[in-house]
Every structure is written in structure tokens, then in C-alpha cells.
Amino acid sequence: MGLDIRTRGSVASIALGLAGFLASAPATAQSSPGEDAADSGTVVVVGRRSTETTGEQIKRAAAGIVDSTTASQIENSTDTTLPEALDRVVGVSSDKFYGTSDAGYVSIRGFDSRYNSMDIDGNPIWFSSQNNRGAQMGMFPAAIVKETSVHKTVTPDQDGNSVGGRISMRTLRAFDGGDRPYLSLGGRVGGYEQDSVVNSGLSTRFYGAGKATFGADHRFGIVLGFNSQRMRNADTYGGVDTYAQVNGEDQVASSNIYNNSIYDKIDTNNALYAKLEAQASDRLYAFISGNLFDDSRRQYLDRAAVYVYNTNGRTTNFNDGSADFTGAIGQTKEYDYYIKRKAKVMGSGLDYRLSDSGVLTLRGNYTDFTNTIITRYPETFQLSGVAGHYDLNGNEPTVTVTNATAYNDPANWVNRNSTASYIRDQYLHDKVTSLKADFAQNTFASARGFGIVAGGSWTRLDRSYDQNQSNYLLPKGTKLLLSQVITPGVTMANNAAVKMNWDAFWSYLKTNGTATYDAALSSDYRLVEDVIAGHAALYWSRGGFRAIAGVRYEATHDDVHTGDVVNGVATPTARTHRYGNWMPNIQATYDVTRRLRVQAAVTKTIGRPDFADFAPGRTQTLDTNGNPVIKGTNPNLDPRVSTNYDASLEYYLPDGLVSLAVFHKDLAHETFTEQTQTLDATGLVVLTQQMPLNTGSARVSGIEASVVKRRLSFLPAPFDGLGFRGNFTYLDGRWNVVFTDGSTRGVGGLRNQPKWLGNVGVSYTAGPANINLDWRARGGTFTGTFGTTAVGDVWIKGSDTLDLQANVRVLRGIQLTFEARNLTDSYTIQTTGATNAIYNSVGAGRSFFGGFKFKY
Numbered sequence: 001m002g003l004d005i006r007t008r009g010s011v012a013s014i015a016l017g018l019a020g021f022l023a024s025a026p027a028t029a030q031s032s033p034g035e036d037a038a039d040s041g042t043v044v045v046v047g048r049r050s051t052e053t054t055g056e057q058i059k060r061a062a063a064g065i066v067d068s069t070t071a072s073q074i075e076n077s078t079d080t081t082l083p084e085a086l087d088r089v090v091g092v093s094s095d096k097f098y099g100t101s102d103a104g105y106v107s108i109r110g111f112d113s114r115y116n117s118m119d120i121d122g123n124p125i126w127f128s129s130q131n132n133r134g135a136q137m138g139m140f141p142a143a144i145v146k147e148t149s150v151h152k153t154v155t156p157d158q159d160g161n162s163v164g165g166r167i168s169m170r171t172l173r174a175f176d177g178g179d180r181p182y183l184s185l186g187g188r189v190g191g192y193e194q195d196s197v198v199n200s201g202l203s204t205r206f207y208g209a210g211k212a213t214f215g216a217d218h219r220f221g222i223v224l225g226f227n228s229q230r231m232r233n234a235d236t237y238g239g240v241d242t243y244a245q246v247n248g249e250d251q252v253a254s255s256n257i258y259n260n261s262i263y264d265k266i267d268t269n270n271a272l273y274a275k276l277e278a279q280a281s282d283r284l285y286a287f288i289s290g291n292l293f294d295d296s297r298r299q300y301l302d303r304a305a306v307y308v309y310n311t312n313g314r315t316t317n318f319n320d321g322s323a324d325f326t327g328a329i330g331q332t333k334e335y336d337y338y339i340k341r342k343a344k345v346m347g348s349g350l351d352y353r354l355s356d357s358g359v360l361t362l363r364g365n366y367t368d369f370t371n372t373i374i375t376r377y378p379e380t381f382q383l384s385g386v387a388g389h390y391d392l393n394g395n396e397p398t399v400t401v402t403n404a405t406a407y408n409d410p411a412n413w414v415n416r417n418s419t420a421s422y423i424r425d426q427y428l429h430d431k432v433t434s435l436k437a438d439f440a441q442n443t444f445a446s447a448r449g450f451g452i453v454a455g456g457s458w459t460r461l462d463r464s465y466d467q468n469q470s471n472y473l474l475p476k477g478t479k480l481l482l483s484q485v486i487t488p489g490v491t492m493a494n495n496a497a498v499k500m501n502w503d504a505f506w507s508y509l510k511t512n513g514t515a516t517y518d519a520a521l522s523s524d525y526r527l528v529e530d531v532i533a534g535h536a537a538l539y540w541s542r543g544g545f546r547a548i549a550g551v552r553y554e555a556t557h558d559d560v561h562t563g564d565v566v567n568g569v570a571t572p573t574a575r576t577h578r579y580g581n582w583m584p585n586i587q588a589t590y591d592v593t594r595r596l597r598v599q600a601a602v603t604k605t606i607g608r609p610d611f612a613d614f615a616p617g618r619t620q621t622l623d624t625n626g627n628p629v630i631k632g633t634n635p636n637l638d639p640r641v642s643t644n645y646d647a648s649l650e651y652y653l654p655d656g657l658v659s660l661a662v663f664h665k666d667l668a669h670e671t672f673t674e675q676t677q678t679l680d681a682t683g684l685v686v687l688t689q690q691m692p693l694n695t696g697s698a699r700v701s702g703i704e705a706s707v708v709k710r711r712l713s714f715l716p717a718p719f720d721g722l723g724f725r726g727n728f729t730y731l732d733g734r735w736n737v738v739f740t741d742g743s744t745r746g747v748g749g750l751r752n753q754p755k756w757l758g759n760v761g762v763s764y765t766a767g768p769a770n771i772n773l774d775w776r777a778r779g780g781t782f783t784g785t786f787g788t789t790a791v792g793d794v795w796i797k798g799s800d801t802l803d804l805q806a807n808v809r810v811l812r813g814i815q816l817t818f819e820a821r822n823l824t825d826s827y828t829i830q831t832t833g834a835t836n837a838i839y840n841s842v843g844a845g846r847s848f849f850g851g852f853k854f855k856y
Contacts (some may be wrong), residue, residue: 001413002267002427003359003428006007009297016506017390018410020343033220034653035651045197052070052071052072053146054070054072054655054710055067055068055069055070055073055625055657055708056656056657058092058149058652058654059146059611059650059657059659060069060650060652062149062151063855064151064152064153064154064155064587064599064601065151065152065153065156065599065601065646065648065661066149066150066151066152067089067090067091067092067149067150067152067706068089068147068148068149068150069085069086069088069089069128069145069147069148070145070146070147070148071145071146071147073085073088075143075186075853076144076763076770076772076805076807077772077803077805078774078803078804078805078819078820078821078849079142079227080141080142080143080168080205080231081102081103081137081138081140081141081142082137082138082140082142082145082148083095083103083104083105083106083137083138083450084139085142085145085148086106086137086148086150086167087103087106087776088759088761088774088776089150089727089755090704090705090706090727090728090729090757090759091108091109091150091152091661091702091704091729091756092106092107092108092150092225092757093106093107093752093754093778093781094106094107095107095112095113095752095805096828096842097138097657097850098299098337098339099263099421099840099842100235100263100265100299100842101235101263101448101828101842101843101844102265102267103823104136104138105134105135105136105137105138106137106167107164107751107752107753108150108152108164108165108167109152109164109165109663109700109702109729110164110282110700110702110731110733110749110750110754111164111607111665111700111750111751111753111846112134112164112750112751112752112784113128113132113133113134113135113137114128114132114133114134114165114607114610115153115161115162115163115607115640115642116134116135116161116162116163116164116165116166117158117159117161117162117166117167117196118135118137118166118167118168118169119159119166119167119168119169120140120169120171120291120345121169121170121171121289121347122347122363123291123335123345123347123365123367123434124159124346124365124367124432124434124459125345125367126367126430126432126459126461127343127367127369127371127430127432127582128681128732129371129428129611130199130371130404130426130428130465130611130612131610131611131612132606132610132612133161133608133610133611133612136341136343136371136608137167138295138561139269139293139341139705140169140271140293141207141227141229141269142270143186143205143209143271143686144171144206144207144209144225144227144229144271144273145169145170145171146170146171146172146173147169148167148168148169148170148178149168149170150167151165151166151167151168151432152165152646152661152663153165153587153599153601153603153644153646154166154585154603154605155537155548155550155585155587156453156535156536156537156548156550156551156583157438157453157455157535157537157552158550158587159252160220160533160552160554160583160605160606161503161605161606161607161608161639162605163605163606163607163640163644163665163667164643165637168735171211171223171225171273171275172209172211172223172225173211173221173223173275173277174211174213174223174275175213175221175224175277175279176211176214179218181210181211181212181761182209182210182211182212182270182856183208183209183210183854183855183856184208184209184210184853184854184855184856185206185207185208185853185854185855186206186207186208186851186852186853186854187204187205187206187207187515187851187852188204188205188817188849188850188851188852189202189203189204189214189233189849189850189851190202190203190819190846190847190848190849190850190851191203191233191847191848191849192232192233192844192845192846193845193846193847194230194233194234194235194262194843194844194845195232195233195234195628196233196234196264196265196266197219197234197262197264197302197499197500198264198266198298198300199232199266199298200232201232202231202232202328203229203230203231203232203847203849204228204229204650205227205228205229205230205231205849205851206226206227206228206229207225207226207227207228207229208225208226209223209225209226209687209792210223210224210225211223211224212683219279220277220278220279221275221276221278221279221440222274222275222276222277223273223274223275224273224274225271225272225273225274226270226271226272226273227269227270227271227329228269228270228271229267229268229270230266230267230268230269231265231266231267232265232266232267232344233265233844233845233847234262234263234264234265235262235263235265235842235843235844236260236261236262236263236396236841236842236843236845236847237258237261237262237263237301237303237396237840237841237842238258238260238261238395238396238397238838238840238841239256239257239258239396239397239830239838239839239840239841240252240255240256240257240258240392240397240837240838240839240840241255241256242254243255243570243598243832243837244310244522244796244831245791245834246318247831248834248835249318249591249834249835250321250392250832250833250834250835250837251310251315251318252308252315252323252325252390252392253310253311254307254308254310254311255307256305256306256307256308256331257305257306257308257390257397257399258303258304258305258307258496258840259304259390259396259397259398259399260304260399261301261302261303261305261495261496261498262300262301262302263299263300263301263302263303263842264298264299264300264301264302264499265297265298265300266297266298266831267295267296267297267298268295268296268297269293269294269295270292270293270294270295271291271292271293271294272291272292272526273289273290273291274289274290274291274294275287275288275289275290276288276289276393276437282353283352283353284350284351284352285350285351285352286348286349286350286351287349288346288347288348289346289347289348290344290345290346290347291343291344291345291346292342292343292344292345293341293342293343293345294341294342295339295340295341295342296338296339296340296341297337297338297339297340298337298338298339299336299337299338299339300334300335300336300337301334301335301336301337302332302334302495302498302499303331303332303333303335303498304331304332304492304495304498304501305330305331305332305453306325306328306329306331306386306388306390306399306401306491307328307329307330307331307666308325308328308390309325309327309328311677312327314326314327315409319394319514320560321388321391321392321393321835321837322389322390322391322392322393323389324387324388324389325326325386325387325390326387327382327385327386327387328385328386328388328539329382330382330383330384330386330407330413330492331380331381331382332377332381332413332482332492332495332498333377333378333380333381333498334376334380334457334498334502335375335376335377336375336376336377336502337373337374337375337376337435338372338374338601339371339372339373339375340370340371340372340373341369341370341371341372341662342369342370343367343368343370344367344368344369344395344500345365345366345367346366346367347364347366347414348363348364348365349362349363349364349367350362354439355441355631356452357441357442357444357447358439358440358441358442359439359440360436360437360438360439361436361438361439361440361455362436362437363434363435363436363437364433364435364436365432365433365434366431366432366433366434367430367432368430368431369428369429369430369431369665370427370428370429370430371426371427371428371429371430371674372425372426372427372428373424373425373426373670374424374426374460375423375424375426376421376422376423376502376506377421377422377423377424377504378421378502378506378509379415379416379417379418379419379420379421380415380416381413381414381415381416381482382413382414382415382416383406383407383412383413383414385400385401385403385406386403386407387401387402388400388401388402388403389402389772391854392837392838394842395715395827395829395843396827396829396838396843397838397841402574404493405563405564407492408484408491408492408493409483409491409492410481410483410486410490410491410492410497410829411481411482411483412481413481413482413483413492413497413606413661414479414480414481414482415474415479415480415481415482417473417474417478417480417699419473420471420472420473420516421471421472421473421506421509421513422444422469422470422471422472423469423470423472423506423617424467424468424469425466425467425468425469425573426463426466426467427464427465427466427467428464428465429462429463429464429465430461430462430463430587430802431460431462431463432448432459432460432461432462433459433460433462434457434458434459434460435457435458435459436455436456437455437457437458438453438454438455439452439454439455440452440453441453443539447539447541448541448542449540449541449542450538450539450540450562451538451539451540451541452536452537452538452539452770453535453536453537453539454535454536454537454552455534455535455536456532456533456534456535457531457532457533457534458530458531458532458533459530459531459533460528460529460530460531461527461528461529462528462609463525463526463527463529464525464526464527465523465524465525465526465527465529465611465615466524467520467524467538468517468518468519468520469517469520470513470515470516470517470518470520471512471516471518472506472509472510472513472514472515473514474509474512474513474518475512475513475514475757477673478512480508481662482497484508485502485505485508486500486504487500507779508570514772517766519570521562521563521565521570521617522562522563522564522565522570522616522617522618522632523616523617523621524562524563524617525560525561525562525615525616525617526560526561526562526615527558527560527611527615528559528560529557529558529559530557531554531555531556531557532554532555532557533552533553533554533555534553535550535551535552535553536550537549537550537551537585538550538553542687544590544591544592544667545588545589545590545591546588546589546590547587547588547589548585548586548587548588549585549586549759550584550585551582551583551584551585552582552583552584552585553580553581553582553583554580554583554606554682555578555580556578556579556580556581556608556613556639557576557577557578558575558576558577558578558615559574559575559576560574560575560576560577560614560615560635561573561574561576562615562616562617562720563617564617564618564620564632565617565618565619565620566620567620567621567622567726570785573617575635575722577614577636577637579638579639580844581606581639582601582604583603583604583605583606584603584604585601585602585603585604586601586602586603586816587599587602587603588600588601588602595651595652595653596649596650596651597649597650597651597652598644598647598648598649598650598654599647599648599650600646600647601645601646601647602643602644602645602646603643603644603646604641604642604643604644605641605642605644606641606642607639607641607642607667608639609637609638609639609671609692610671612633613633613634613637613671613692614633614634614635614636614637614692615632615633616632617632617633618630618631618632618633618691620630620838621632623685623688625684625685627686627687627688628687628688629688629690630687630688630690630691631690631691632690632691633688633691633692634691634692634693636673637692637693637694638669638694639669640667640668640670640671640694641667641668641669642665642666642667642668643665643668644663644664644665645663645664645665646661646662646663647661647662647663648660648661648662649661653708653709655709655710655711656707656708656709656710656725657707657708658706658707658708659704659705659706660703660704660705660706661703661705662701662702662703663701663702663704663705664699664700664701664702664703664837665699665700665701666697666699667697667698667699667700669694669696669700670693670694670695670696670697670698670735670736670802671692671694671696672692672693672696672738672739673690673691673692673693673694673739673740674690674691674692674693674739674740674741674742675688675689675690675737675740675741675742676688676689677680677689677773681784682683682790690740693738695738696735696736696737696738696744697736697741698733698734698735698750699733699734700731700732700733700734700750700753701731701732701733702730702731702732703728703729703730704727704728705727705728705729706725706726706727707724707725707726707727708724708725708726709723709724709725710723710725710763711723711765712724718766721764721765721766722762722763722764723761723762723763723764723765724760724761724762724763725759725761726759726761727754727756727757727758727759728756728758728759729754729757729758730755730756731753731754731755731757732751733748733749733750733753733782734746734747734748735747735748735749735750735751735782735786735788739788745788746784746818747782747786747790747793748782749781749782749795750782750783750784751782751783751796752781752782752783752784753781753783754778754780754784755779755780755798756778756779757777757778757779758777758778759774759775759776759777760774760775760776761773761774761775768808768809768810769806769807769808769809770806770807770808770815771804771805771806771807772804772806773802773803773804774801774802774803774804774806775798775801775802775803776800776801777798777799777801778796778798778799778800779811780794780795780797780798781795781798782794782795783794783795783796783830791832791833791834792830792832793841794830794831795830795831795832795836796828796829796830796831797829797830797831797836799826799827799828799829800826801822801823801824801826802822803819803820803821803822803823804818804819804820804821804823804824804835805817805819805820806819807819807853813854813855814852814853814854815852815853815854816850816851816852817849817850817851817852817853818848818849818850819848819849819850819851820846820847821846821847821848821849822844822847823846823847825843825845825846826843826844827841827842827843828841828842828843829841829842831856
């Protein structure tokens with residue numbers, strides 16, 4: 001979190017622990033339109049001329065191909081989290097969190113979050129789930145964003161784990177807008193059509209940010225900001241587990257049909273950030289900063305289903321996705337999740353001008369992240385002999401029960417008690433330390449001739465993951481009825497009995513059941529990962545032409561302590577693995593005219609292995625001949641490697657831009673679980689291993705187009721108050737998957753890769769009033785779940801959604817706002833089978849909020 005330095009490349013960082021208080025740093029050190037100091041050929045420390053920065057200013061100043069979103073864009077939208085805001089950036093799509101309608105992660109150019117990197121004010125964000133490296137972006141509120149850049153072509157000083165790209169979020173800085181004070185506040189109150197059942201009430205959000213300078217010649221500055229929001233709502237949920245193909249049609253195949261179920265959610269998010277900055281002269285700048293993100297979620301997936309058999313004539317009158325059934329089994333349960341995420345991000349830095357055209361940048365930061373998940377998973381309550389009709393058309397399946405009297409009576413529903421109900425605790429703790437040092441010579445905006453950037457960094461991830469599970473099983477013969485553990489008088493009509501608080505069930509189970517404990521030692525692990533990186537790049541500038549030729553080398557060392565289960569006995573084990581990667585980087589920019597720019601790049605990036613594939617323990621058993629069979633992780637797994645080709649054409653308007661980009665990425669060493677066997681001299685199997693191997697590959701090509709015109713001033717009044725922004729992305733992906741037996745097939749998409757993305761925003765300003773309409777649409781998206789043939793692949797149907805925000809200025813600096821979200825009442829629908837039948841569907845419903853904005 002500092003100021004921009006007038007250098008034209010993305011100058012990286014190493015850190016000073018200023019007073020032991022490490023903090024966030026600027027992700028880039030580059031000139032940008034709108035900065036204060038004149039570019040006189042020297043390197044000076046400056047702030048933005050204005051606290052407002054446009055997307056085209058960010059794009060034009062970047063060393064590579066970059067697209068972005070800014071605070072002013074977010075303020076005029078209904079977005080509340082960073083993934084929601086980034087979902088409107090060309091080539092970027094948000095991915096859902098835990099099967100809900102909430103945006104939790106993002107994909108860039110078809111590559112999901114595990115393939116991308118992120119930083120906040122220069123702090124590398126390495127905290128993720130225990131499974132893969134995707135940053136937990138849903139916990140970052142949109143209100144703290146000053147600007148967020150999506151680097152489609154990374155420079156050598158940036159993290160190599162950036163196959164899709166790198167996301168750099170920048171918060172407010174004390175010297176933005178010079179020494180003028182700044183304060184922004186906002187709030188909103190409203191609700192959802194689908195309110196929370198467990199904890200109904202209004203949803204609220206309040207946020208603010210301010211900055212001031214002080215001291216002699218205003219050489220010191222301070223920034224403070226906060227966000228506090230509490231959302232209460234529920235998703236509708238439906239689905240079918242499996243299908244059978246009958247005469248080319250998808251029919252329910254001895255499977256559950258979920259209908260009229262809900263995903264009840266209560267989300268509380270609090271964030272604080274602060275910076276203390278000092279600019280001693282035009283040669284020296286220093287800062288310390290701290291950020292706190294605290295996010296807790298209660299999620300209750302209340303599932304009601306009928307288990308329909310398609311054997312012995314139990315399913316009849318099948319017609320276009322609907323059928324009658326008899327002899328089905330009603331089933332109901334609730335999955336209860338408590339998710340608590342907390343991150344403390346601290347840092348410090350120093351920028352020092354060594355000569356007229358050379359600057360030394362030092363950065364350091366420390367992150368402490370905890371992610372706790374508590375899952376309550378009960379055994380099912382069942383009712384036999386259910387008859388009725390199902391219909392799989394529409395946004396979610398519907399089931400009509402003919403014997404409704406028996407179905408609605410909770411006294412007829414009996415706990416199955418065949419397996420244990422359980423409570424699972426998962427605790428993840430990450431400590432990330434990062435140090436960076438860089439030197440840049442003659443790389444500022446108007447430099448001519450040769451320049452150089454070089455530096456190094458060290459980043460350590462110290463991670464501990466612990467899982468345990470408490471199991472509860474009622475004594476054999478115990479008959480527990482649903483009516484015994486719900487509110488008296490509540491029935492199963494419209495599945496009302498499911499939509500309840502299940503504490504009474506767990507209390508009964510703990511009092512009357514037998515408890516066992518599973519320490520899950522093979523799931524636990526302690527990982528220390530060190531990444532030491534060095535980079536160097538040569539710059540050449542003449543006229544409107546600029547070229548960068550550089551290389552990055554990363555050496556990664558993993559030290560893992562976990563437990564293997566050998567013939568039923570947990571055994572502690574330690575592993576180490578090292579790998580290194582050279583990543584060449586060539587980029588060129590040519591300003592054909594003052595407004596027209598051409599860019600091209602050839603780069604190499606990596607995607608480090610998923611934690612779940614190399615960190616937890618393995619299980620070893622014996623085959624019928626007494627030879628070992630090992631299943632689980634691969635401690636020697638290497639990263640994926642991507643070769644990237646990019647080109648773009650950009651035309652800058654006085655208040656907008658038109659851009660077109662094309663790209664192609666070839667990904668090698670993709671990871672799939674495969675079985676291998678070792679033979680002796682006689683050809684007999686002496687060892688069988690089933691573990692992840694770097695045997696797959698993928699590729700994706702795409703086109704991105706953007707048009708932004710903030711004011712259509714050429715139109716006659718009153719239409720000259722209109723503004724427009726739109727973008728479109730086409731993605732053509734191919735994922736070459738490998739099955740356990742070594743056979744392969746190609747899938748027409750990567751994990752969470754849409755076929756296409758589109759965004760259109762229209763604004764209208766007239767006097768004190770302003771209206772913003774945002775429409776976004778997505779083509780079919782592959783989920784990453786694949787079968788042996790295309791019939792088994794799971795896709796998300798194309799969808800669109802429309803959001804509205806209206807503002808009216810009532811006093812100077814004060815606006816009243818109204819927001820309406822998801823006016824199209826869109827669902828996320830996953831499909832499978834020959835006829836794209838519903839696999840599951842989630843609908844968030846509409847929401848409406850009123851509020852205010854204040855800016856000084």
C-alpha cells in the first residue's frame with residue numbers, strides 16, 4: 001500500500017520489517033495518466049492526481065495486457081464482494097461457493113482460481129482451501145476496492161503461478177489526490193424474496209474510507225477504511241443424482257429427486273484496513289499497513305427427496321422429462337456448515353531513489369489466515385411407499401405426492417440409523433511471509449534507450465491442516481421419529497419440517513447414541529513451502545515502441561509431515577520435494593498513433609500442484625498375492641506448465657476505449673489420478689500405485705472485445721446523458737483428461753470455463769439523478785466433472801441476470817440509492833446426460849435494498 005513510482009514496468013518488491021510491523025505494498029511501480037509529478041526523466045515518488053482513476057488509464061499505463069474495475073464502477077453497481085465486481089471484467093467469470101448462488105472465486109480466460117495468483121496492495125494472497133490454491137476471494141468486500149487490475153500477461157517480477165492471470169487489488173492511498181482530505185461513506189438496508197428461515201430479518205451493509213495528510217509540508221499520511229455487512233437469505237435447491245438412458249431419453253435411475261429444498265445462509269463480513277505513510281523527499285517513501293478480514297457463514301442445506309426406482313414397473317407414463325412413480329422412498333436431512341475465515345495481512349515498504357533514473361524498492365509482508373469448517377451430517381429420515389408424479393422441466397424438479405396425508409405426517413418418518421451421523425471439524429492455518437527487493441534503472445514512462453529491472457523474492461507458506469470427526473450411532477433397534485425432534489405441529493407439507501433448527505436431533509443423538517472418534521491422521525498435514533524467485537528484464541524504448549525481454553526463475557521446496565495408513569495402522573511420514581521452473585517473458589507495445597496501441601506477448605507460466613494431490617497421507621494395503629497397493633497422493637508431483645501467446649489492439653477515446661484481444665494457451669503436465677503397476681522379471685505385479693500424475697494437457701484459445709463510452713455526448717439532449725460499456729469473450733477450450741486405467745478422452749472445456757461471456761452496462765444521468773442497468777450473460781460452462789463418455793459430463797446451462805441501481809443527489813455530496821438485484825430471477829442449473837437433464841439447480845431469487853452514499 002504505497003504510492004506509484006514513475007517507472008514504466010511492474011517493479012516488484014522485498015521487505016523491510018519496519019518496527020517489526022510488516023505490511024502491504026504496491027503491486028506495480030509504473031507511471032499512469034493522472035499522476036502529479038511531471039516526467040522530467042527522473043524517478044520521483046508521487047500519488048495519483050485524483051482519487052478517481054478510470055479503467056482506460058490503468059490499461060494504458062500497464063506494462064502488459066490488463067483489464068480492470070474501479071471504485072466508481074463498483075459504487076454504481078449492486079456488487080458486494082470482489083468476485084461479483086470482477087465478474088463484469090472482460091474475460092473474467094465468477095465461480096460459486098460451496099454449491100450456493102454466492103460468488104466465491106473467479107476464473108480468468110477459462111482457468112479457475114487454482115491457476116491464478118492474487119495480491120492486495122502487493123501482499124501475495126496465498127490463503128486458500130485445504131485442497132487447491134484458489135484464493136478465498138469471496139471474503140473480500142467490494143467496498144474496500146480502489147481499483148483491481150487483472151493482468152492477462154504477467155511481467156517477470158510477478159508470481160509465476162498465473163496461467164490465467166494475476167489479480168492485483170489496490171486500496172486508497174494517503175497521497176492520492178494530493179494533500180486534500182477525502183472521506184467516503186455508504187450503507188444499505190434491504191432484503192431478499194427468499195429470506196432466511198433459520199434467522200430471518202433485514203440484510204445490512206455499511207462501509208467507509210478516508211485519508212488525510214499531516215505534518216510539515218504534509219509529508220505524512222494516514223488511511224483508514226472499514227466494511228461491515230450481514231446478509232440473510234436462502235437459495236432454492238433441486239436436483240437428481242443419476243439418470244439412465246432409455247431409448248435415448250434421460251430417466252431417473254434408482255435415484256433421489258430433490259425438490260422444494262433450500263440452502264439457508266447467514267453471512268457476516270467485517271473488514272478493517274489502515275496505512276501510515278511518509279514521503280520524506282522526492283527520493284524516499286515509506287509505509288506500514290495492516291488489514292483484517294473476518295468472514296463467518298452459517299449454511300443450512302435442508303434437503304428433501306424421493307428415491308425413485310425405475311425397475312419392476314415402478315416408473316410409468318414417462319413423457320418428455322416427467323413420469324409417474326410408485327414404491328418410492330421419501331428422504332430428508334440437513335447438512336449444516338459453519339465456516340469461519342479470518343485473515344490478518346500486514347506489511348511495510350521503502351522506495352528509495354538511488355540516482356536520477358534508478359530506484360530501489362523494498363517490500364515485506366506477513367499474513368495470518370485461519371479457515372475453520374464444522375460440518376454436521378445427520379443420518380436420513382425415511383418414509384416408504386411414496387407414490388406420485390415428477391416433472392424435470394423448468395428451473396428445478398417438481399414432485400407431486402399422491403398419498404399426501406401419510407407423507408405430511410412427521411410421525412411416519414423414521415431415522416434410518418444404518419450408518420453414523422457425524423460432526424466433522426476441519427481447521428486450516430496459514431502463515432505466509434514474503435520479502436522482495438527490486439532495482440529499476442531507466443524504465444520510467446518517457447525513458448529512451450535501454451533500461452533494466454532485476455530483483456528477487458522469498459515467500460514461505462507455513463500451513464497446518466487438521467481434520468477430525470465425531471460419529472454418533474443410535475443403539476440397534478432404536479426407532480427415532482421425525483416428530484420427536486421437530487417443533488410440535490409442523491408437518492412435511494411443502495417440506496416445512498425440514499426447514500427447521502436441527503439442534504434437537506443432535507441433542508437426542510448425543511444423549512442416546514454411541515460416540516466414536518476418528519482423528520483422520522492421513523487427512524492431516526503440516527506443509528512448509530518455500531518459493532525463492534529471481535527475475536531480470538531488459539527494456540528498450542524508442543519513439544512509440546517499447547519492448548521487454550526478461551526471465552523469471554522459481555525454485556520451490558515442499559516439506560510435508562503427514563500420516564500414512566499402512567495395513568490399517570496410522571504411521572507418521574515426512575516427505576520433501578523440489579522443483580524449479582524457468583519462465584521466459586517477451587512483450588512489446590507500439591503506439592501507432594496517440595490513441596491507437598498494439599501489444600503482443602509470449603510468456604511462460606506455471607500452476608503449482610493442488611495441495612490435495614501431494615500433501616495429505618496415503619493408504620497402503622495388500623493385494624491377494626500379498627503385494628502392496630498404495631492409493632492417495634503423489635509427493636513428487638510437478639507443476640503444470642503453460643505457454644501463452646497474446647496480442648491486443650487498443651483505441652483510446654477521450655472518455656472510454658475500444659479494445660480487441662486474442663490469446664492462446666497450451667497447458668502441459670496437467671494432473672489426473674492414474675493407476676500404475678510395477679512388474680518383476682517374470683511379469684508378475686509386485687506393486688500397484690494409484691495417485692496423481694502429470695499426464696494430462698489442455699489448451700484454450702479466445703477473443704476478448706470491449707467498448708466503453710462513459711458519456712454519449714454526441715447525442716442530442718436529453719440522450720446525451722447516456723453512457724455505455726460492454727464486453728464479450730469467446731473461449732474455445734479442450735481438456736485432455738486421463739482415466740485411472742490410462743485411457744484418455746477430450747472434453748470441450750476446462751474446469752468452470754464458459755463457452756462465452758457477455759456484459760452490458762447502460763447508465764443515464766440527468767441532473768441529480770443517475771440510473772445504472774447491468775446485464776450479464778454466460779454461455780454453457782463445464783464444471784470439471786466428467787464421465788467415461790460425454791453423457792457423464794456435468795455442465796452449467798447458459799444464464800443471464802439483470803441488476804439495477806438508481807441514485808438521486810439530495811444534498812451536496814449525499815445521494816440516496818435504490819438497488820434491485822437479479823431481476824431476471826436467474827437460476828444456476830447443472831445438467832448431465834444425453835438430453836441435458838437437470839443434475840442440480842440453485843436459485844437466489846430477487847433482492848431489493850435502499851441506502852445512501854456520502855463523499856467529501
